[in-house]
Amino acid sequence: MSGKLRIVHCFRSPVGGIFRHVRDLCAAQAAAGHEIGIVCDSSTGGPYEDGLFAEISHLLALGVARTPMQRHIGLGDVGAAWRTLGIVRRMRPDVLHGHGAKGGTYARCFGTAMRLGGRQVARLYAPHGGSLHYAPETRSGRFFFTLERMMERVTDHILFVSQYEERSYELKIGRPRAPHSLVYNGLRAEEFDPVTDAPDAADFLFIGMMRDLKGPDLFIDALDAAERETGRRLSAVMVGDGDDRAKYIAQARVRGLGDRITFRPAMPAREAFALARVMVVPSRAEAMPYIVLEALAAGKPLIATAVGGIPEITGSDSPALCAPVVTEIAGRMVLALKDEAAFRSRMPTLCTMKERFSADTMAARIESVYRAVLRA
Structure with a gap:
């Protein structure tokens, strides 16, 4: 299939990395001349996320449809799925791209239902961690991994x-039976401009x-430990929303x-970067x-736990990396404070980041997958 595509991105929660990924894809795909739509949950997110939707609304020819989607599997999914299927049908997509466990399940099930109705729809799934966060020895893990294996058929x-x-997918679920690709997340060109620390950072x-x-x-306990080790009064800024914020x-x-x-x-990341000298993940x-x-x-100089794909960004031997335990995070904080310029100099170079993590490259590779599926 050539020419313009009708692409619908389906996911549950319009917050965090998944929403960021979808927004970038929507911008690149709209710029390439495609018609884009979004279907997601209406019960998560707040004024900040509403603003993000407003920023991209002009790019979404198929619109934004928000409907209640519960986080965990339950009886409420029946009604939610039926409502969402009706929304997706009206958008008449060529491509259903599901993000995360719930979005991936919906996209593949809805795409299959539409195929049975005679419409050829490409059914794409991006886990974004999702159910892979569960431990294989738990009852929940075994349930979700079995469900993932079954969903490969559609x-x-x-x-x-x-x-x-x-690798996590292969270890916990098995080698994918469906075709699969690795496509790194990417950043827009303007995001490679440096951010200057505020005077009172x-x-x-x-x-x-x-x-x-x-x-x-x-983070809080590590800051406390680093303060005791250095004998300095340290300061920090914590940016974000969530149900556990008061805790x-x-x-x-x-x-x-x-x-x-x-x-x-929650605020735009580049605004937040100016609030402190060293970022901790x-x-x-x-x-x-x-x-x-x-x-x-x-x-920004960075301290991060060596989990998931983070070492693929920083390099596995980076001084930025540590285990997700208080003593190691505190140790990296102390190291950064001793000589911030030296610590900063050991981060990946801007040239390396641009070569590996471009939003245009990400979008182009994903579009080539869409078209290969539709040609098959």
Whole structure:
């Protein structure tokens, strides 16, 4: 199939890395002349995400449809799926691109239903971590991995965002029976411009969802440990929203850091980068986090846990990397404080980042997959 495509991106929660990935794809695909639509949950996100939708609304010829989608599998999925199928049918997509576990399930099931109705639809799935975060020895893990294996029968192509994600899939689910590709996340050209620290910049910065998976509790305890080791009063800014935000504010107060950790709501990453000198990504699990790409492209020195695809960005021998435990994160904080210029000099170069992580390259490779599926 050649010419203009009707592409619908389906995912649950319009926050974090998945939403960022979808927005970038929408911009590149609209610029290439395709008609784009989004289907996602209406019960997550807030004013910040509403603003992000407003920024891309002019690119979405097929519109944005938001409908309630629950996070976990349950009886509510029946009604949600039926409503969402009706929305997708009206968009008449050539391509259904599902992101994350729930979006991937919906996209593949809806695409199959539409095929039975006579419309040729490409069914793409990008895990973005999703169900791969579960441990294989748990009941939930076994359930979701079995479901993933079954869904391969109605999958035209799986798009992995990192080698780590691909290896995790093979380890936990098995070698994909569906065709699959590795396509790294990419950044827009303007995101490779450096960000200058504010005059009153704090020592350390956390940006992310306020949930344990992203490690805000580790960040707070590591800051406390680094302060005790250095004998200095350290400062930090924590940017992000989430149901557990109040818990982390309370944790900071208990540690005696309530006056030195400033909590800010979600904001554009490049605005947040100016608020502190060193970025910390203390996640317990990741796929291929945009925040690491964005920070390095903006010239921020970085401390990050060696989880998911992060070592593929920084290099596996980077001094930025550590285990997701308080003592190691604190040790990297102390190292960065000793000589910030030397620490910064050991980050990946701007040239390397541009060569490997371009949004245009990402979009072009994904479009070639769409067309290969539609030709098959």
